[in-house]
Every structure is written in C-alpha cells, then in structure tokens.
Amino acid sequence: MTFLLAGARVVDPSSGEDAVRDVAILEGRLVDPAQLSDDAPRVDAAGLVVAPGFCDLHTHLREPGGEGAETIASGARAAVRGGFTTVCAMPNTSPPLDDPDLLADLASRAAGAAARVRFIGAVTRGRAGEALTDVAALAGAGAVAFSDDGAAVPDALLEAALGAAMASDRPLFEHAEDPALAAGALMRAGPTALRLGLTGWPPAAELACVERDLAAAEATGARLHLTHLSTGAALDAVRAARRRGVRVTCDVTPHHLALTDAWVSGDRAWSWEEPGDVDGALAYDGRCRVNPPLPARDDALALLAGLADGTIDAIATDHAPHPPERTLVPFDAAAPGLIGLETALSIGLAAVAAGRVPLPVLLAALSVRPAAIIGEQRSLAVGSRADLVAFDPVATWTVMPETLASRSSNTPLLGRTLPGVVRLTIADGRVTWNDGILAPRA
Amino acid sequence: MTHLLDVDGIPRPQVERLLELAVEMREARAARRSPDLLERETIATCFYEASTRTRVSFELAAKALGATTVDLAIAGSSVGKGESLVDTMRTLERTGVTVAVLRHGSAGAPWLVARETGLRVVNAGDGAHAHPTQALLDALTLREALGTLDGARVVIVGDVAHSRVARSNLHLLGTLGARLRVAGPPAFVAGFDAWPGVEVATTLDGALDGADAVMTLRVQLERDAGSGISSVADYARAWGITPERLERARPGAPLLHPGPTNEGVELSAEAANGPRSLIGRQVENGVPVRMAVLATVCGAVA
Incomplete structure (x- = not known):
C-alpha cells in the first residue's frame, strides 16, 4: 500500500500542525514524499482534510447477543465509514463482558475487523451491581477500561472499583446518573416534557452522581472518565475538580452537542440554531429517546462551549444500534440510544460551519485526545504508522439505511443531508474505507 | 385535517367550526336526522386502556353518521x-x-400510528398527554354555559401533572380566549408556572377566587395512587369541591368534571349533583362532538 495524497489540508492535533501538504504512504507507513518512486499512485487530495484516525471511547457493538442490530464486523465497518480507526466496545452485551475468556474470544473475532476494536470490561459481574469482576484479569486480557455503562457503579462498590482500575492502570468509565433521581424519566425535564406529558429527567440526576464520582476519584487518586455528560452543571463540576487536581477526563456525544429536547416534540433545528418550526408529525419519535436524554438547549450550548474551550476531552458516539421493532414503538417503550459512528464527524462539521468550534479542536476531540485516554498514539508525523482519515468537509451525503454501513439505522437524522464525506480511512496501516478516491490495489 | 392527534396548534377558526358542527350534529341527532356522511368509512375503536364514556360515544357517533364500526x-x-x-x-x-x-397508555402512541400506517387517527387519550375530544366537549359545554370563553377565568383543580384532560383544556380553552388557572398540591401542578398563559394557585380558596368556571379532575387512584398527596382524606379536605367552597367563585360559576367521578374525594356528591354541575351536559355533548370530529377527519364536511 503505497501512494501519495497530494495537496491535502493536514490537521494533526498531536503536533498542532494545520497546513496544506502532501502525505506520502509507503507500505502502510507515513514517509517523506521524496521517498516515493515517481510511479507511485498520486491521489489529488485538494480540498480534503487529513486527520489522525478517530477513536470512539463509547460504542455498542451488540456482539454477542444482539447480532441482529450490529456485529463486531458491521460495527467496525460503520466505524471506518465514519473515520474511526478505533472503537471501544461497551460490555453491556448478552452475556456481559465480565470474563477474561469471553474477552479473548471477542478479541479473536475482532482480529480481521475494519477498525481496531478495543474492549471495555464490566465493573461488576453480570453488570448486576453486586460483586466486582476480576479487573486485573480482564485488564490482562486486554480490557482498556472498565464500565457498567447503562448504570452508575453503586455507592457501595465505587471506591473498590476505582481502586481496582487504578491498580491495573485503567480508567473507570462512568455513566453518571443517580438511579433514584432518574427513576421513570423518559426525556429531559422542562417545558417540552411538561407539554408532551412525559416524565422528566432532572439534571440533578447527573450532577449528583458526578459529584459523588469526583469525590471518590479525589479520595482514591484513581483515573475517572465521565462518559456522555449532558449538562453544563456537570462540566462545571469537572472544571472545579481539575483545579483541585482530580484525575478526571470526560466525553460528550454528538447528539448531546447538536440535538435538543425539542427534537422529541418534532423540532429538527441544531442546538446552535434558533428553535425552528416544529413539525408536529415527527413528535414522539422513539429514535429520540436516549439516556442521558437529549439536553435542554442551554445545556447543549454549554457543552459546545466546553468542547471549544478544551474542558471536554473527547467526542464519543454512544453508538447504540437497535432493530426497528425496538424503536418503532410508543416513546416510553422505545429502547434508548441512537447510532452515531457514521454521523459524528458530520455533526461536528456542522458545528464547525456554524462557528461553534474550530476544526482542529473538533478533530483533537475525535482522535488524539480520546486515543490518549486508552493509551493509543496518534500522529501524522513522518515515520508514524499510517492511521488516518481523509474527508471532504464540504461535500454532503444523505443519511439513509442504504448509505449506512451499520446494520441498524435508528437515528432521527434519517433522511437528513449532512456535510462531511469520509473518502479514505487507513486503520493501522490498512486501507479499510475507500470512497473511490484510491484505485484498487494501490 | 386527516388526523386529530392534539388540540395544540389548531387555529381558532377551525376550533369554532368544529364546535358549530357539533351543535348541528346535536340538533340533527335529536331530530333523528343524522346525515349518512361516513357510510364509506370503517371506524375501529382501539382502547388499550379502559373507558366507558369515550369509547361508547365514539361508537355511537360513528354509527350515527352511517359508518361501519x-x-x-x-x-x-x-x-x-x-x-x-x-x-x-x-x-x-x-x-x-x-x-x-x-386510546393508549403511552403518550404519543397516536403519532406513531399516524406515521406508520395510512389510517386516519383520532386520539381518544394518550398517556398523560392529550385528550382532544374531551377538551372539545368541555369547550362546547362551557361556552354554552358562559356565552363566551373570551376573558373567562377557568380554574382546573387536581392532578394537572398527570392529566391529559387538563393539558388539552389548557391548549383549547386558551385558544378560545379563556384565562387559565391551575391548582392542586405542589406535585400535581409542578412546572405549570412555565406553561404559557397559565397561573398556578396554591390553595383552593385562592384558586376559586373570581373563577367564572371550575373544572375538577379525577384523582387517579389507579395511577400513581397517593403519589404527591398525603392521603385521600387530606386531599378531599384541602381540594375537594363542595357547594360551600364553590361560593368563592363568581355567582353561578359552573362545575365540570371529565368523569368518572370519585364522589367524596375531588368533589362532594352535593356538588356533583347540584344546580351548578354541568357533568351530565358534558356527557351529552360527547357524541355530537365526536360526530363533528369524525366527519371532519374523514373530510366529509367543509
């Protein structure tokens, strides 16, 4: 695999580079263009952005147990279609990933996948919240982090879980939500929930748990990673904790940055736009149900500001595939979550186009910074293994089941035309997504 | 109008037309001259939650207009x-x-059916969200009692937070010009201070002060029983409507209730059966209002 991407805008957050130049790839490695022979294939990359391969810290691959919605292979194809070269699979499969042998089995299944698939081990056996898993053995088998995603680690186990993760030098990925405060909630509390007659999720449900987690991380010195934060108040708590020296990182999802609770009532305006004319026919779409729920507009804007100012380390998709029979149901019966691997970059680029976040900051939150949280390197420097994405930030595509590589298409963005088309993804030296810009066998 | 999912957003002239049509239907039905407007329609009543008056009145309305049911x-x-x-x-x-x-226990269920099938959908009550035909019959009943809703102070007392009747009435009576006030224990009215145009009263006497009409809601003993109130007896004492309490309202102010009533809880038997009660009138208006709705949704009337 040897070729030249000529005249691309190279954005490398690992070095701060943002410049137009040629990118030369020789046998899967980044080299000085002078090292390529004159007959090496040359791809006109003018207008394309080349960035380090994206790393998703929060992916649901549904294998084992939910292969109708997604598999390791299909999820990895969706990943590279969206520019991700690494995905971190959450352990809430059936059975849950709480056992080193199962992890080894899944890792072998993932060996030939289009993206690197890393695994997050369960914190508690069966994700039942009662007894810790063998964290050290799971880490030894390759778990990059630990999480009971879907629920917070119970009070009684929190310090022990943080201690065990710390002993294995792994972060705890916490779904920060107080179960009592969130009980029965269907969407974000507020005027829209009140009007729609849906039980509201109070932002205190997140803040209370975040404060608890930060205190425990401070007490233990362990690494805490707060996933899918959805409120400005939680971000403020993270900022304050960092000033105290707490080892905390955090991510937000694209849908908490760009969508709002008004989407449940049929609004389809991005969070940074003035609320639009609500199309009442779209109300109560089960694909808008997600946990934590789509935020109030003020919170979405606070998250965008936190992304722009660097408080937020990573954009993680919480890619949550579900088959139609689990979303084509009344709102309160819908399975929470939406797919995100193939739309994350596009949503981010829409925010960039709106002036909400600079492109290099967006790309850092998609690539270098999340990769660092699980101990992966990303760089476009000469000499590095090629692991990158090349995308056209201006070209558009329309989200349809047939344009998605995922087995599922549960997203309220279905039918929407979005900016940003991934032309080429190179994962660990292999071309695993090529949207026609590279001749076969290059 | 191919569906009636909600009354939120229906413009006032269309509401007025529906109410006029309901009056015409009522007169035609009384004269046993209901037009066969819906003889080509097949109307299914699909009640995923129990109901007597709503289901029966929809069925009678459909049959009166010649539909197959x-x-x-x-x-x-x-x-x-x-x-x-x-x-x-x-x-x-x-x-x-x-x-x-x-009729479905999940808020929004009619939207799903409207999106995913070619059926015309009439919402006969979805979760805590909406009950459009109840609001229409309440509006008709109230307007005939008061003459006009423009400027009228209407008070809704009870578990507003869990009430689809209350939500639809807040929308529809507001469209028709009423000034709206809700009242009940804090958990029953939480958040409604943010509902456009609505004021929240924290005592029954304060709520009834100056009211032109009073609507009390069923305490849904079967749903979330007790949540938000200390006891049924306490609730009846603090919020139960009696003829004496009604004296706080304007002279002659009528009393409505969507039924079925819990007499001795949200209202006394004397109030329910007293001279100010419009509860029977509400039920009588149920069939003609639903005739008007079905004829409109089916495009059988202008």
Whole structure:
C-alpha cells in the first residue's frame, strides 16, 4: 500500500500542525514524499482534510447477543465509514463482558475487523451491581477500561472499583446518573416534557452522581472518565475538580452537542440554531429517546462551549444500534440510544460551519485526545504508522439505511443531508474505507 | 385535517367550526336526522386502556353518521399475544379499517400510528398527554354555559401533572380566549408556572377566587395512587369541591368534571349533583362532538 495524497489540508492535533501538504504512504507507513518512486499512485487530495484516525471511547457493538442490530464486523465497518480507526466496545452485551475468556474470544473475532476494536470490561459481574469482576484479569486480557455503562457503579462498590482500575492502570468509565433521581424519566425535564406529558429527567440526576464520582476519584487518586455528560452543571463540576487536581477526563456525544429536547416534540433545528418550526408529525419519535436524554438547549450550548474551550476531552458516539421493532414503538417503550459512528464527524462539521468550534479542536476531540485516554498514539508525523482519515468537509451525503454501513439505522437524522464525506480511512496501516478516491490495489 | 392527534396548534377558526358542527350534529341527532356522511368509512375503536364514556360515544357517533364500526377488544385480540401496536394497526388497515380511534397508555402512541400506517387517527387519550375530544366537549359545554370563553377565568383543580384532560383544556380553552388557572398540591401542578398563559394557585380558596368556571379532575387512584398527596382524606379536605367552597367563585360559576367521578374525594356528591354541575351536559355533548370530529377527519364536511 503505497501512494501519495497530494495537496491535502493536514490537521494533526498531536503536533498542532494545520497546513496544506502532501502525505506520502509507503507500505502502510507515513514517509517523506521524496521517498516515493515517481510511479507511485498520486491521489489529488485538494480540498480534503487529513486527520489522525478517530477513536470512539463509547460504542455498542451488540456482539454477542444482539447480532441482529450490529456485529463486531458491521460495527467496525460503520466505524471506518465514519473515520474511526478505533472503537471501544461497551460490555453491556448478552452475556456481559465480565470474563477474561469471553474477552479473548471477542478479541479473536475482532482480529480481521475494519477498525481496531478495543474492549471495555464490566465493573461488576453480570453488570448486576453486586460483586466486582476480576479487573486485573480482564485488564490482562486486554480490557482498556472498565464500565457498567447503562448504570452508575453503586455507592457501595465505587471506591473498590476505582481502586481496582487504578491498580491495573485503567480508567473507570462512568455513566453518571443517580438511579433514584432518574427513576421513570423518559426525556429531559422542562417545558417540552411538561407539554408532551412525559416524565422528566432532572439534571440533578447527573450532577449528583458526578459529584459523588469526583469525590471518590479525589479520595482514591484513581483515573475517572465521565462518559456522555449532558449538562453544563456537570462540566462545571469537572472544571472545579481539575483545579483541585482530580484525575478526571470526560466525553460528550454528538447528539448531546447538536440535538435538543425539542427534537422529541418534532423540532429538527441544531442546538446552535434558533428553535425552528416544529413539525408536529415527527413528535414522539422513539429514535429520540436516549439516556442521558437529549439536553435542554442551554445545556447543549454549554457543552459546545466546553468542547471549544478544551474542558471536554473527547467526542464519543454512544453508538447504540437497535432493530426497528425496538424503536418503532410508543416513546416510553422505545429502547434508548441512537447510532452515531457514521454521523459524528458530520455533526461536528456542522458545528464547525456554524462557528461553534474550530476544526482542529473538533478533530483533537475525535482522535488524539480520546486515543490518549486508552493509551493509543496518534500522529501524522513522518515515520508514524499510517492511521488516518481523509474527508471532504464540504461535500454532503444523505443519511439513509442504504448509505449506512451499520446494520441498524435508528437515528432521527434519517433522511437528513449532512456535510462531511469520509473518502479514505487507513486503520493501522490498512486501507479499510475507500470512497473511490484510491484505485484498487494501490 | 386527516388526523386529530392534539388540540395544540389548531387555529381558532377551525376550533369554532368544529364546535358549530357539533351543535348541528346535536340538533340533527335529536331530530333523528343524522346525515349518512361516513357510510364509506370503517371506524375501529382501539382502547388499550379502559373507558366507558369515550369509547361508547365514539361508537355511537360513528354509527350515527352511517359508518361501519368495529371494536378492537384488546383482551381477545393478538395484542394479548404480544403483537406490537404498529403491527396491529397495519393489520386493521389491511382489513379495510379507515379510521382508528385510539386510546393508549403511552403518550404519543397516536403519532406513531399516524406515521406508520395510512389510517386516519383520532386520539381518544394518550398517556398523560392529550385528550382532544374531551377538551372539545368541555369547550362546547362551557361556552354554552358562559356565552363566551373570551376573558373567562377557568380554574382546573387536581392532578394537572398527570392529566391529559387538563393539558388539552389548557391548549383549547386558551385558544378560545379563556384565562387559565391551575391548582392542586405542589406535585400535581409542578412546572405549570412555565406553561404559557397559565397561573398556578396554591390553595383552593385562592384558586376559586373570581373563577367564572371550575373544572375538577379525577384523582387517579389507579395511577400513581397517593403519589404527591398525603392521603385521600387530606386531599378531599384541602381540594375537594363542595357547594360551600364553590361560593368563592363568581355567582353561578359552573362545575365540570371529565368523569368518572370519585364522589367524596375531588368533589362532594352535593356538588356533583347540584344546580351548578354541568357533568351530565358534558356527557351529552360527547357524541355530537365526536360526530363533528369524525366527519371532519374523514373530510366529509367543509
């Protein structure tokens, strides 16, 4: 695999580079263009952005147990279609990933996948919240982090879980939500929930748990990673904790940055736009149900500001595939979550186009910074293994089941035309997504 | 109008037309001259939650206008075998049903059916969200009692937070010009201070002060029983409507209740059966209002 991407805008957050130049790839490695022979294939990359391969810290691959919605292979194809070269699979499969042998089995299944698939081990056996898993053995088998995603680690186990993760030098990925405060909630509390007659999720449900987690991380010195934060108040708590020296990182999802609770009532305006004319026919779409729920507009804007100012380390998709029979149901019966691997970059680029976040900051939150949280390197420097994405930030595509590589298409963005088309993804030296810009066998 | 999902956003002239039509239907029905406007329609009543007055009045309304009717008996249908709402409704559509009158415990269920099938959908109550035909019959009843709703102070007392009747009335009576006030224990009215145009009263006497009409809601003992109130007896003492309490309202202010009533809880038997009570009138208006709605949704009237 040897070729030249000529005249691309190279954005490398690992070095701060943002410049137009040629990118030369020789046998899967980044080299000085002078090292390529004159007959090496040359791809006109003018207008394309080349960035380090994206790393998703929060992916649901549904294998084992939910292969109708997604598999390791299909999820990895969706990943590279969206520019991700690494995905971190959450352990809430059936059975849950709480056992080193199962992890080894899944890792072998993932060996030939289009993206690197890393695994997050369960914190508690069966994700039942009662007894810790063998964290050290799971880490030894390759778990990059630990999480009971879907629920917070119970009070009684929190310090022990943080201690065990710390002993294995792994972060705890916490779904920060107080179960009592969130009980029965269907969407974000507020005027829209009140009007729609849906039980509201109070932002205190997140803040209370975040404060608890930060205190425990401070007490233990362990690494805490707060996933899918959805409120400005939680971000403020993270900022304050960092000033105290707490080892905390955090991510937000694209849908908490760009969508709002008004989407449940049929609004389809991005969070940074003035609320639009609500199309009442779209109300109560089960694909808008997600946990934590789509935020109030003020919170979405606070998250965008936190992304722009660097408080937020990573954009993680919480890619949550579900088959139609689990979303084509009344709102309160819908399975929470939406797919995100193939739309994350596009949503981010829409925010960039709106002036909400600079492109290099967006790309850092998609690539270098999340990769660092699980101990992966990303760089476009000469000499590095090629692991990158090349995308056209201006070209558009329309989200349809047939344009998605995922087995599922549960997203309220279905039918929407979005900016940003991934032309080429190179994962660990292999071309695993090529949207026609590279001749076969290059 | 191909569906009646909610009364939120229906412009006032269209509401006025529906109410006029309901009066025409009432007169025609009294004279036993209801027009066969819907003889080409097959209307299914699909009640996933129990109901007497709403289901019966929809069925009578459909029959009065010449429609073929069918009742989806939930207990004896495939629903009991786990068939999904969308699949059941698609099955009805394939058998020739043209209109689904849907009552469902999940807020928003009628929107799903409207999106996923070719049926015309009439919302007969969805979760805590909306009950459009109840609001229309309440509006008709109130307007005939008061002459006009413009500027009238209407008070809704009870578990507003869990009430689809309250939500639909807040929308519809507001459209017709009423000034709205809600009242009840804090958990029953939480958040409604943010509802546009609505004021929240924290005592019954404060709520009734100057009221032109009073609507009290059923304490839903079967749903969330007790949540938000210390006891039924305490609730009755603090919020139960009696003829004496009603004296706080304007002279002659009428009393409404969507039924079925818990006499001795949200209102006394004397109040329910007293001279100010419009509860019987509400039920009588149920059939003609639903005739007007079905005829409108089916495009059978201008």
